Amino acid sequence: MNSAEAQLRIQQLTNELRQHNYRYYVLNEPSISDFEFDQLLKELEHLEQLHPEFASPESPTLKVGGSVIDGFETIKHRRPMLSLGNTYNETELRDFDERTRKSTGLETIEYVCELKIDGLAISVFYENGKLVQAVTRGDGIQGDVVTENVKTIRNLPKTLRGNYPPLFEIRGEIFMHRKGFERLNQTRIEAGEPQYANPRNVASGSLKIKDSAEVAKRPLDIFLYQVYEDENVYPTHWDSLQSAQSWGLPVPQTAKKCSGLDEVLAFLHEWDEKRHDLSFDTDGVVIKVNDKRLQEELGFTAKTPRWAIAYKFQTETASTPLLGITYQVGRTGAITPVAELQPVVLLGTTVKRASLHNANEMERLDIRLGDTVFVEKGGEIIPKIVGVDFSLRPSNSTPLNYITHCPECGTELTRNEGEAQHYCPNDELCPPQVVGKLEHFIGRKAMDIQSVGSELCETLYRNNLVKDISDFYSLKLEDLLALDRMGDKLASNIIRGIEESKTQPFERVLFAMGIRYVGETVAKKLAAALRNINRIMSATVEELVAIDEIGDRIAETVVFYFQQPKHRELVERLRNAGLNFQAVIQEKLGDSLVGKSFVISGVFEKYSRDELKELVEQHGGKIASGVTSKTNYLLAGTGIGPSKLEKAEKLGVPLISEDDLIHMINGNS
């Protein structure tokens, strides 16, 4: 490579890496694997070493990739939050050990090995044993203050016990267990929303939610792995971890002290196997010099400490011929391209198919018929296609054109601006969409019609008995009896189940209708705020976004849905069948609390929190989740949250008891 070529390549790599950093840290939508990213970074590092004159002073090789989010207070870190040098092979690890031994003059180095958790770095401060601040990594120099969100993590103590330093910082990783991740994705599928790609993205997205109460619903967890205090009381990293544990902090139980490289390697091999049994994803091992004095001696490069290194597990990759691409049509009409593969065994399971997600992803991979592709399975369960083996590409291969028409019904596909997914708009007649909607309608969280299963939905549809959800309610016994393998008893059971579903409350009916983005929670919010279908059908985007948790995208989708006469007619048919389209009337009992905003916290003696909430609302008051200058009263029970108490004191918000509230309602405050 001549010098002009090197300059060009350095520019290219710099730009590319910046974009990938942005996608990873800010958008939470990485488009390449960590492995590919590291390869690009290494290429750039190498070229910059050969041609330092072309290296940008802002090169990605010198910087941690994140950036700060709008909407949270941004502060400078007390100590920069650095990243770690990465390696994928043992030779480089040997080099690391050799370098360390050489520069310290020691025979054997004592290391601490910790699993590298694939989550989101966080810095937490404790002052006099109280959690006072939590800050994201951001760009490594400054991060966002997300204290309230981090406090919702159950495993993280807000108050410490034992003999802790008066002020210290501890860093760690926020992450999500795979189970929680799958559960969360399930609710997204139910709402017809695209799924999250991996637990890391969700963990990161969760911390950016502006409402801590919402964050609290996300099953986040945390491990803390690095203590910083000014007095230097701990001679070793290991000691500091042990102490942190004694104060009640969640330090990784899998960490191990290793004397010399061989023990480190044994740890790596052990966990390369065992990691698949963990309940969370780990992408490697962090190896740290244990002695703090040695750490100090070794110091830092511009971006990483010289006393630690991350060994990344190589995920298992195989190459296999692509047999074809099929397109699945979901309940909401979303089209998912799927790669059909020559079966190949990866980490003990046979992989035959892998999702290609959407047209953008196919374009990015430049995947073509006749190709051989690389399939990868890491700590995650879901296999993914990470690339094409271009060396095996047939010379006559041509780029793929994404389908333009629905593979199931032939309707021309649509794609909204800014969205990755194509949709089949034929929601009334496209078979998988119709059957999908029927299945959704009878589902446990929707109308919960247990006498009708998925298979029966399909049968009823194929036999022209049920073509949309309202047809369930005009089914007759004789219709069913005409079906194969249908007896009297079964048939009347089915009819009875359908009949009983008419008593389901409005919010379930709304969810069961299967409107895109209207999942269980959104349906509840809409029903609670607007109370009946007529108001929802006539609501404007502005009215909808004024409701807690309803954003532009949901609002626009709901408005668009009800603009269509076919959907209004569907509502009429369901209404005539006797379904609930009115939320249970919460009687307005008075207006003594109009214009007053309350925050409820703690446990009460006479009423439950929900009852108190209802009481306030029935008398015209409003409930908010956090204490602000707009709060009029903090309704305080026993065990009230200390942060709420503190805030109320600071803002001069009066504390009242449940008796005080009753007095207020009765007009003698």
Ligand code: IVH
């Ligand atoms: S130590 C200067 N320990 O990996 C010390 N990091 O690539 C830097 N990580 O930013 C961090 N598990 O987000 C450390 N046991 C562990 C870790 C860990 C995961 C993450 C962390 C860090 C990144 C470095």
